[in-house]
Amino acid sequence: MTELLDCPKCRKAISEDKGSLKCSNCKITFPNIHGIPWLFRSPESILIQWQARTTKLLQMCLVQSAQIEQELLKVDLLSETKDRLKTLKKAILENEKFLQEFLADLWPDKNPKTVNFAVALEEKVGATQTLESYFNNIFRDWSWDSGENEKALKCVSEILPKNFRPKTMVVLGSGAGRLTYDLHNKLKCEHTIAVDINPLLMFLFKDIMAGEVHQLWEIPISPMKLENVAKKQNLKFSKPTAKGISYLFTDASNLPFKDKSLDVVLTPWFVDIVKQDLRFLAQRINRALAMDGHWVNFGPLGFQHFENSENYTVEEVRKILTEEGFEISDAKENVLPYLSSPYSGMGRSETVVSFIAKKKKEAKEPSYYSPLPDWITDFKKPIQPDRDLKYEIARYHLGFQILNCIDGKTSADTITALIAKHYGVSLVQAKEIVTGFLIEKFEK
Protein backbone atom coordinates (compact mmCIF):
# COMPACT_ATOMS: atom_id res chain seq x y z
CA MET A 1 0.00 0.00 0.00
CA THR A 2 3.03 2.33 0.42
CA GLU A 3 2.88 3.35 -3.25
CA LEU A 4 -0.61 4.81 -2.67
CA LEU A 5 0.32 6.92 0.34
CA ASP A 6 1.77 10.37 0.96
CA CYS A 7 3.29 11.72 4.14
CA PRO A 8 0.41 13.23 6.19
CA LYS A 9 2.66 16.15 7.17
CA CYS A 10 4.47 17.28 4.00
CA ARG A 11 2.46 15.36 1.35
CA LYS A 12 5.67 14.00 -0.20
CA ALA A 13 6.11 10.32 -1.05
CA ILE A 14 6.84 7.93 1.80
CA SER A 15 8.85 4.75 1.70
CA GLU A 16 9.08 1.52 3.61
CA ASP A 17 12.05 0.84 5.80
CA LYS A 18 12.42 -2.39 7.78
CA GLY A 19 8.67 -2.92 7.81
CA SER A 20 7.79 0.67 8.84
CA LEU A 21 6.57 3.60 6.78
CA LYS A 22 8.96 6.51 6.73
CA CYS A 23 9.10 10.08 5.41
CA SER A 24 12.69 11.05 4.59
CA ASN A 25 11.65 14.68 4.12
CA CYS A 26 10.13 15.07 7.63
CA LYS A 27 12.44 12.44 9.14
CA ILE A 28 9.48 10.66 10.71
CA THR A 29 9.26 6.89 11.06
CA PHE A 30 5.65 5.93 11.53
CA PRO A 31 5.28 3.08 14.05
CA ASN A 32 3.24 -0.06 13.52
CA ILE A 33 0.68 -0.52 16.25
CA HIS A 34 -0.70 -4.06 16.48
CA GLY A 35 1.04 -4.57 13.14
CA ILE A 36 -0.91 -1.70 11.53
CA PRO A 37 0.80 1.45 10.16
CA TRP A 38 0.11 4.46 12.40
CA LEU A 39 0.21 7.25 9.82
CA PHE A 40 -0.33 10.57 11.57
CA ARG A 41 1.39 13.97 11.37
CA SER A 42 2.34 13.55 14.98
CA PRO A 43 2.26 9.79 15.66
CA GLU A 44 3.37 10.14 19.29
CA SER A 45 0.72 12.72 20.07
CA ILE A 46 -2.11 10.59 18.69
CA LEU A 47 -0.73 7.57 20.52
CA ILE A 48 -0.73 9.49 23.81
CA GLN A 49 -4.34 10.57 23.19
CA TRP A 50 -5.46 6.96 22.71
CA GLN A 51 -3.42 5.82 25.70
CA ALA A 52 -5.21 8.44 27.81
CA ARG A 53 -8.59 7.30 26.50
CA THR A 54 -7.71 3.69 27.30
CA THR A 55 -6.60 4.53 30.83
CA LYS A 56 -9.80 6.52 31.35
CA LEU A 57 -11.98 3.66 30.13
CA LEU A 58 -10.22 1.13 32.37
CA GLN A 59 -10.58 3.46 35.35
CA MET A 60 -14.25 3.97 34.53
CA CYS A 61 -14.75 0.18 34.63
CA LEU A 62 -13.14 0.01 38.07
CA VAL A 63 -15.19 2.95 39.37
CA GLN A 64 -18.42 1.40 38.08
CA SER A 65 -17.59 -1.93 39.67
CA ALA A 66 -16.80 -0.22 43.00
CA GLN A 67 -20.13 1.64 42.83
CA ILE A 68 -21.96 -1.66 42.29
CA GLU A 69 -20.06 -3.18 45.22
CA GLN A 70 -21.35 -0.30 47.39
CA GLU A 71 -24.91 -0.78 46.16
CA LEU A 72 -24.71 -4.47 47.00
CA LEU A 73 -24.25 -3.50 50.65
CA LYS A 74 -27.80 -2.11 50.82
CA VAL A 75 -29.86 -4.30 53.13
CA ASP A 76 -33.22 -4.11 51.39
CA LEU A 77 -32.24 -5.39 47.94
CA LEU A 78 -34.34 -8.02 46.20
CA SER A 79 -32.46 -11.23 45.52
CA GLU A 80 -33.11 -10.59 41.79
CA THR A 81 -31.55 -7.13 42.11
CA LYS A 82 -28.50 -8.64 43.79
CA ASP A 83 -28.17 -11.17 40.97
CA ARG A 84 -28.44 -8.42 38.39
CA LEU A 85 -25.81 -6.27 40.09
CA LYS A 86 -23.43 -9.20 40.48
CA THR A 87 -23.80 -10.09 36.80
CA LEU A 88 -23.11 -6.49 35.81
CA LYS A 89 -20.06 -6.25 38.04
CA LYS A 90 -18.59 -9.47 36.67
CA ALA A 91 -19.11 -8.31 33.08
CA ILE A 92 -17.54 -4.91 33.72
CA LEU A 93 -14.50 -6.38 35.46
CA GLU A 94 -13.94 -9.02 32.79
CA ASN A 95 -14.20 -6.35 30.09
CA GLU A 96 -11.66 -4.26 31.97
CA LYS A 97 -9.24 -7.20 32.09
CA PHE A 98 -9.75 -8.02 28.42
CA LEU A 99 -9.32 -4.41 27.27
CA GLN A 100 -6.21 -3.91 29.36
CA GLU A 101 -4.50 -6.90 27.75
CA PHE A 102 -5.94 -6.39 24.28
CA LEU A 103 -4.93 -2.73 24.03
CA ALA A 104 -1.44 -3.21 25.50
CA ASP A 105 0.02 -2.65 22.01
CA LEU A 106 -0.83 1.03 22.43
CA TRP A 107 2.25 1.19 24.66
CA PRO A 108 4.94 0.03 22.19
CA ASP A 109 7.71 2.03 23.76
CA LYS A 110 8.77 1.59 27.36
CA ASN A 111 10.64 4.92 27.17
CA PRO A 112 8.39 7.14 25.06
CA LYS A 113 9.83 10.27 23.46
CA THR A 114 8.64 13.64 24.71
CA VAL A 115 6.24 15.29 22.31
CA ASN A 116 6.79 18.80 21.01
CA PHE A 117 3.77 20.74 22.27
CA ALA A 118 3.18 22.72 19.06
CA VAL A 119 3.37 19.54 16.95
CA ALA A 120 1.06 17.72 19.34
CA LEU A 121 -1.62 20.35 18.81
CA GLU A 122 -1.61 19.84 15.04
CA GLU A 123 -3.66 16.69 15.33
CA LYS A 124 -6.37 15.82 17.76
CA VAL A 125 -8.73 12.90 18.14
CA GLY A 126 -12.25 14.39 18.34
CA ALA A 127 -13.81 14.42 21.82
CA THR A 128 -16.70 12.22 20.65
CA GLN A 129 -14.34 9.49 19.43
CA THR A 130 -13.73 7.29 22.45
CA LEU A 131 -12.89 3.60 22.68
CA GLU A 132 -16.36 2.77 23.94
CA SER A 133 -18.22 4.91 21.35
CA TYR A 134 -18.73 1.93 19.06
CA PHE A 135 -19.14 -1.19 21.24
CA ASN A 136 -22.48 -2.01 19.62
CA ASN A 137 -20.92 -1.77 16.15
CA ILE A 138 -18.54 -4.54 17.24
CA PHE A 139 -21.36 -6.81 18.43
CA ARG A 140 -23.49 -6.11 15.35
CA ASP A 141 -20.56 -6.84 13.04
CA TRP A 142 -19.25 -9.99 14.68
CA SER A 143 -21.76 -11.57 17.03
CA TRP A 144 -25.44 -10.64 16.73
CA ASP A 145 -27.40 -12.55 14.16
CA SER A 146 -29.87 -9.72 13.61
CA GLY A 147 -29.70 -9.41 9.82
CA GLU A 148 -28.43 -5.80 9.98
CA ASN A 149 -25.18 -6.63 8.18
CA GLU A 150 -27.00 -8.38 5.36
CA LYS A 151 -29.41 -5.45 4.98
CA ALA A 152 -26.53 -2.98 4.80
CA LEU A 153 -24.74 -5.04 2.16
CA LYS A 154 -27.93 -5.34 0.12
CA CYS A 155 -28.55 -1.58 0.25
CA VAL A 156 -25.07 -0.70 -0.98
CA SER A 157 -25.03 -3.48 -3.59
CA GLU A 158 -28.28 -2.24 -5.13
CA ILE A 159 -26.75 1.05 -6.25
CA LEU A 160 -23.56 -0.46 -7.69
CA PRO A 161 -23.36 -1.12 -11.44
CA LYS A 162 -23.29 -4.73 -12.62
CA ASN A 163 -19.77 -6.16 -12.87
CA PHE A 164 -18.41 -3.41 -10.63
CA ARG A 165 -14.86 -4.70 -9.94
CA PRO A 166 -12.71 -2.00 -8.34
CA LYS A 167 -9.00 -2.66 -8.08
CA THR A 168 -8.33 -0.50 -5.03
CA MET A 169 -11.04 0.41 -2.57
CA VAL A 170 -10.41 2.57 0.49
CA VAL A 171 -12.96 2.49 3.29
CA LEU A 172 -13.02 5.60 5.46
CA GLY A 173 -14.15 4.94 9.03
CA SER A 174 -14.19 1.21 8.41
CA GLY A 175 -14.88 0.56 12.11
CA ALA A 176 -15.09 -3.05 13.22
CA GLY A 177 -15.07 -3.85 9.52
CA ARG A 178 -17.96 -6.13 8.63
CA LEU A 179 -19.27 -4.09 5.69
CA THR A 180 -15.69 -3.58 4.51
CA TYR A 181 -15.17 -7.34 4.44
CA ASP A 182 -18.57 -8.09 2.88
CA LEU A 183 -18.08 -5.60 0.04
CA HIS A 184 -14.45 -6.54 -0.53
CA ASN A 185 -15.58 -10.13 -0.87
CA LYS A 186 -18.63 -9.44 -2.99
CA LEU A 187 -16.85 -7.08 -5.40
CA LYS A 188 -13.74 -9.28 -5.49
CA CYS A 189 -11.53 -6.23 -4.97
CA GLU A 190 -7.83 -6.77 -5.53
CA HIS A 191 -6.92 -4.55 -2.62
CA THR A 192 -9.07 -2.96 0.08
CA ILE A 193 -7.65 -0.59 2.66
CA ALA A 194 -9.58 -0.21 5.91
CA VAL A 195 -8.94 3.24 7.40
CA ASP A 196 -9.87 4.23 10.93
CA ILE A 197 -8.52 6.00 14.00
CA ASN A 198 -10.04 3.77 16.68
CA PRO A 199 -7.54 1.16 17.93
CA LEU A 200 -10.11 -1.14 19.53
CA LEU A 201 -12.10 -1.47 16.29
CA MET A 202 -9.09 -1.89 14.04
CA PHE A 203 -7.25 -4.37 16.30
CA LEU A 204 -10.41 -6.48 16.43
CA PHE A 205 -11.06 -6.30 12.68
CA LYS A 206 -7.51 -7.38 11.89
CA ASP A 207 -7.56 -10.23 14.43
CA ILE A 208 -10.99 -11.51 13.37
CA MET A 209 -9.92 -11.54 9.72
CA ALA A 210 -6.91 -13.61 10.81
CA GLY A 211 -9.29 -16.16 12.33
CA GLU A 212 -8.83 -15.16 15.98
CA VAL A 213 -11.70 -15.25 18.46
CA HIS A 214 -12.10 -12.66 21.22
CA GLN A 215 -14.70 -12.36 23.93
CA LEU A 216 -16.30 -9.16 25.13
CA TRP A 217 -19.31 -8.69 27.39
CA GLU A 218 -22.21 -6.78 25.88
CA ILE A 219 -24.14 -4.72 28.42
CA PRO A 220 -27.42 -3.85 26.64
CA ILE A 221 -29.15 -0.56 27.53
CA SER A 222 -32.58 -1.95 28.29
CA PRO A 223 -32.14 -5.66 29.01
CA MET A 224 -35.72 -6.43 30.22
CA LYS A 225 -34.75 -9.90 31.53
CA LEU A 226 -32.02 -10.99 33.93
CA GLU A 227 -30.52 -13.27 31.28
CA ASN A 228 -29.94 -10.20 29.06
CA VAL A 229 -28.31 -7.94 31.65
CA ALA A 230 -24.90 -8.90 30.29
CA LYS A 231 -24.07 -11.23 27.43
CA LYS A 232 -20.64 -12.67 26.83
CA GLN A 233 -20.18 -12.37 23.08
CA ASN A 234 -17.78 -14.32 20.92
CA LEU A 235 -16.30 -12.00 18.34
CA LYS A 236 -15.42 -14.19 15.43
CA PHE A 237 -16.01 -14.97 11.81
CA SER A 238 -16.88 -18.38 10.50
CA LYS A 239 -16.00 -17.80 6.84
CA PRO A 240 -12.54 -18.19 5.32
CA THR A 241 -10.16 -15.38 6.20
CA ALA A 242 -9.86 -12.39 3.90
CA LYS A 243 -7.10 -11.94 1.36
CA GLY A 244 -6.26 -8.49 0.04
CA ILE A 245 -7.41 -6.39 3.01
CA SER A 246 -4.88 -3.97 4.53
CA TYR A 247 -5.33 -1.83 7.61
CA LEU A 248 -4.28 1.76 8.10
CA PHE A 249 -4.56 4.07 11.08
CA THR A 250 -4.86 7.57 9.70
CA ASP A 251 -7.07 10.63 9.96
CA ALA A 252 -9.52 10.56 7.06
CA SER A 253 -10.11 14.30 7.56
CA ASN A 254 -6.85 14.86 5.69
CA LEU A 255 -6.63 11.64 3.69
CA PRO A 256 -2.93 11.00 3.00
CA PHE A 257 -3.43 9.19 -0.31
CA LYS A 258 -1.65 10.20 -3.48
CA ASP A 259 -3.55 12.26 -6.03
CA LYS A 260 -5.66 10.18 -8.43
CA SER A 261 -4.53 6.91 -6.84
CA LEU A 262 -7.81 5.20 -5.90
CA ASP A 263 -10.64 3.49 -7.80
CA VAL A 264 -13.23 3.58 -5.06
CA VAL A 265 -13.65 5.42 -1.78
CA LEU A 266 -16.38 4.02 0.45
CA THR A 267 -17.79 6.11 3.31
CA PRO A 268 -20.07 3.90 5.41
CA TRP A 269 -21.85 5.74 8.21
CA PHE A 270 -19.07 8.28 8.10
CA VAL A 271 -19.67 11.62 6.32
CA ASP A 272 -21.80 13.06 9.11
CA ILE A 273 -19.48 12.17 11.98
CA VAL A 274 -16.30 13.84 10.69
CA LYS A 275 -15.89 17.33 12.00
CA GLN A 276 -15.10 19.02 8.70
CA ASP A 277 -17.57 20.48 6.24
CA LEU A 278 -18.76 17.87 3.72
CA ARG A 279 -17.59 20.13 0.88
CA PHE A 280 -13.95 19.79 1.97
CA LEU A 281 -14.29 16.04 2.47
CA ALA A 282 -15.72 15.85 -1.07
CA GLN A 283 -12.70 17.80 -2.39
CA ARG A 284 -10.33 15.45 -0.57
CA ILE A 285 -12.07 12.34 -1.89
CA ASN A 286 -12.05 13.83 -5.38
CA ARG A 287 -8.31 14.50 -5.15
CA ALA A 288 -7.52 10.91 -4.12
CA LEU A 289 -9.75 9.30 -6.76
CA ALA A 290 -8.60 8.55 -10.29
CA MET A 291 -10.69 10.17 -13.06
CA ASP A 292 -13.89 8.08 -13.43
CA GLY A 293 -13.22 6.62 -9.98
CA HIS A 294 -16.21 6.24 -7.65
CA TRP A 295 -17.27 7.56 -4.29
CA VAL A 296 -19.74 5.19 -2.69
CA ASN A 297 -21.59 6.47 0.35
CA PHE A 298 -23.88 4.70 2.75
CA GLY A 299 -25.32 6.16 5.95
CA PRO A 300 -27.52 8.85 7.47
CA LEU A 301 -27.13 12.62 7.15
CA GLY A 302 -27.05 13.23 10.89
CA PHE A 303 -24.66 16.18 10.71
CA GLN A 304 -24.26 17.94 14.03
CA HIS A 305 -21.90 20.75 13.15
CA PHE A 306 -21.76 23.86 15.27
CA GLU A 307 -22.40 25.90 12.11
CA ASN A 308 -25.97 25.19 11.00
CA SER A 309 -24.98 26.02 7.44
CA GLU A 310 -22.95 22.76 7.36
CA ASN A 311 -25.81 20.47 8.43
CA TYR A 312 -26.83 19.50 4.91
CA THR A 313 -29.94 17.86 3.47
CA VAL A 314 -29.96 15.44 0.53
CA GLU A 315 -30.59 18.31 -1.92
CA GLU A 316 -27.56 20.22 -0.65
CA VAL A 317 -25.38 17.09 -0.68
CA ARG A 318 -26.28 16.50 -4.34
CA LYS A 319 -25.36 20.06 -5.23
CA ILE A 320 -22.06 19.95 -3.35
CA LEU A 321 -21.07 16.72 -5.09
CA THR A 322 -21.82 18.19 -8.50
CA GLU A 323 -19.91 21.37 -7.68
CA GLU A 324 -16.94 19.31 -6.49
CA GLY A 325 -16.58 17.39 -9.74
CA PHE A 326 -18.82 14.34 -9.22
CA GLU A 327 -21.67 12.96 -11.27
CA ILE A 328 -24.16 10.98 -9.18
CA SER A 329 -24.92 7.74 -11.03
CA ASP A 330 -27.42 6.37 -8.55
CA ALA A 331 -28.84 7.30 -5.16
CA LYS A 332 -31.56 6.08 -2.87
CA GLU A 333 -32.87 6.20 0.66
CA ASN A 334 -33.77 3.28 2.92
CA VAL A 335 -35.01 3.01 6.46
CA LEU A 336 -32.81 0.46 8.23
CA PRO A 337 -32.57 -0.89 11.77
CA TYR A 338 -29.47 0.53 13.42
CA LEU A 339 -27.52 -1.21 16.16
CA SER A 340 -30.66 -2.83 17.54
CA SER A 341 -29.38 -5.42 19.97
CA PRO A 342 -31.47 -8.61 20.14
CA TYR A 343 -30.93 -8.43 23.92
CA SER A 344 -32.23 -4.90 24.44
CA GLY A 345 -35.79 -3.67 24.72
CA MET A 346 -34.75 -0.56 22.84
CA GLY A 347 -33.64 -0.27 19.24
CA ARG A 348 -33.61 2.39 16.59
CA SER A 349 -33.90 2.80 12.87
CA GLU A 350 -32.30 5.39 10.62
CA THR A 351 -32.88 6.67 7.12
CA VAL A 352 -29.70 5.98 5.22
CA VAL A 353 -28.66 7.62 1.99
CA SER A 354 -26.72 5.47 -0.44
CA PHE A 355 -25.14 7.02 -3.50
CA ILE A 356 -22.51 6.24 -6.06
CA ALA A 357 -20.83 9.24 -7.65
CA LYS A 358 -18.28 9.23 -10.45
CA LYS A 359 -15.38 11.68 -10.55
CA LYS A 360 -15.74 13.68 -13.77
CA LYS A 361 -13.68 16.79 -12.98
CA GLU A 362 -10.85 17.77 -10.67
CA ALA A 363 -12.00 19.68 -7.60
CA LYS A 364 -10.24 22.49 -5.78
CA GLU A 365 -7.31 21.34 -3.63
CA PRO A 366 -8.54 21.54 -0.02
CA SER A 367 -6.23 23.12 2.54
CA TYR A 368 -5.05 21.17 5.57
CA TYR A 369 -7.88 20.51 8.00
CA SER A 370 -6.90 21.47 11.52
CA PRO A 371 -9.17 20.21 14.28
CA LEU A 372 -8.23 23.21 16.41
CA PRO A 373 -8.45 26.91 15.48
CA ASP A 374 -5.20 28.83 14.98
CA TRP A 375 -5.82 30.82 18.17
CA ILE A 376 -5.18 27.57 20.06
CA THR A 377 -2.36 26.15 17.94
CA ASP A 378 -0.54 29.50 17.68
CA PHE A 379 0.05 30.87 21.17
CA LYS A 380 0.71 34.37 19.84
CA LYS A 381 -2.66 34.83 18.13
CA PRO A 382 -5.44 36.71 19.96
CA ILE A 383 -8.19 34.34 21.10
CA GLN A 384 -11.40 34.89 19.16
CA PRO A 385 -14.56 34.96 21.28
CA ASP A 386 -16.99 33.17 18.95
CA ARG A 387 -20.71 32.73 19.71
CA ASP A 388 -20.14 29.69 21.91
CA LEU A 389 -17.24 31.20 23.84
CA LYS A 390 -19.17 34.41 24.54
CA TYR A 391 -21.99 32.37 26.04
CA GLU A 392 -19.50 30.33 28.11
CA ILE A 393 -17.82 33.50 29.40
CA ALA A 394 -21.14 34.87 30.66
CA ARG A 395 -22.11 31.51 32.17
CA TYR A 396 -18.77 31.03 33.94
CA HIS A 397 -18.81 34.57 35.25
CA LEU A 398 -22.21 34.15 36.82
CA GLY A 399 -21.42 30.63 38.03
CA PHE A 400 -18.19 31.82 39.61
CA GLN A 401 -20.03 34.57 41.50
CA ILE A 402 -22.61 32.15 42.88
CA LEU A 403 -20.05 29.46 43.76
CA ASN A 404 -17.84 32.04 45.43
CA CYS A 405 -20.64 32.81 47.91
CA ILE A 406 -21.01 29.19 48.99
CA ASP A 407 -19.30 28.96 52.37
CA GLY A 408 -21.70 26.91 54.49
CA LYS A 409 -23.26 30.07 55.99
CA THR A 410 -24.81 31.97 53.07
CA SER A 411 -28.37 31.15 51.94
CA ALA A 412 -29.84 31.19 48.42
CA ASP A 413 -31.81 34.32 49.41
CA THR A 414 -28.63 36.25 50.26
CA ILE A 415 -26.97 35.17 46.98
CA THR A 416 -30.14 36.16 45.08
CA ALA A 417 -29.98 39.67 46.54
CA LEU A 418 -26.29 40.01 45.54
CA ILE A 419 -26.93 38.78 42.00
CA ALA A 420 -29.97 41.09 41.61
CA LYS A 421 -27.88 44.07 42.67
CA HIS A 422 -24.85 43.17 40.56
CA TYR A 423 -26.75 42.51 37.32
CA GLY A 424 -29.52 45.10 37.87
CA VAL A 425 -32.29 42.48 37.56
CA SER A 426 -35.38 41.98 39.72
CA LEU A 427 -35.27 39.70 42.77
CA VAL A 428 -37.67 37.30 41.00
CA GLN A 429 -35.37 37.04 37.98
CA ALA A 430 -32.30 36.64 40.20
CA LYS A 431 -34.03 33.89 42.17
CA GLU A 432 -34.76 32.01 38.96
CA ILE A 433 -31.12 32.30 37.91
CA VAL A 434 -29.70 31.20 41.26
CA THR A 435 -32.16 28.33 41.75
CA GLY A 436 -31.61 27.14 38.16
CA PHE A 437 -27.85 27.15 38.70
CA LEU A 438 -28.04 25.31 42.05
CA ILE A 439 -30.42 22.66 40.67
CA GLU A 440 -28.12 22.11 37.69
CA LYS A 441 -25.12 21.62 39.99
CA PHE A 442 -27.09 19.33 42.32
CA GLU A 443 -28.34 17.16 39.46
CA LYS A 444 -24.86 16.88 37.98
Ligand SMILES: C[S@@+](CC[C@H](N)C(=O)[O-])C[C@H]1O[C@@H](n2cnc3c(N)ncnc32)[C@H](O)[C@@H]1O
Ligand atom coordinates in the same frame (compact mmCIF):
# COMPACT_ATOMS: atom_id res chain seq x y z
C1 LIG B 1 -20.43 5.72 12.87
S1 LIG B 1 -18.96 4.78 12.85
C2 LIG B 1 -19.18 3.77 11.46
C3 LIG B 1 -18.30 2.57 11.49
C4 LIG B 1 -18.55 1.59 10.34
N1 LIG B 1 -18.37 2.21 9.06
C5 LIG B 1 -19.94 1.02 10.49
O1 LIG B 1 -20.75 1.25 9.60
O2 LIG B 1 -20.18 0.36 11.50
C6 LIG B 1 -17.75 5.96 12.34
C7 LIG B 1 -16.34 5.39 12.23
O3 LIG B 1 -15.47 6.42 11.79
C8 LIG B 1 -14.27 6.37 12.55
N2 LIG B 1 -13.69 7.73 12.51
C9 LIG B 1 -14.11 8.83 13.17
N3 LIG B 1 -13.36 9.90 12.84
C10 LIG B 1 -12.44 9.46 11.95
C11 LIG B 1 -11.38 10.09 11.25
N4 LIG B 1 -11.13 11.39 11.40
N5 LIG B 1 -10.63 9.33 10.43
C12 LIG B 1 -10.88 8.00 10.27
N6 LIG B 1 -11.87 7.35 10.91
C13 LIG B 1 -12.64 8.07 11.74
C14 LIG B 1 -14.71 5.91 13.92
O4 LIG B 1 -13.65 5.37 14.66
C15 LIG B 1 -15.76 4.88 13.54
O5 LIG B 1 -15.20 3.62 13.33
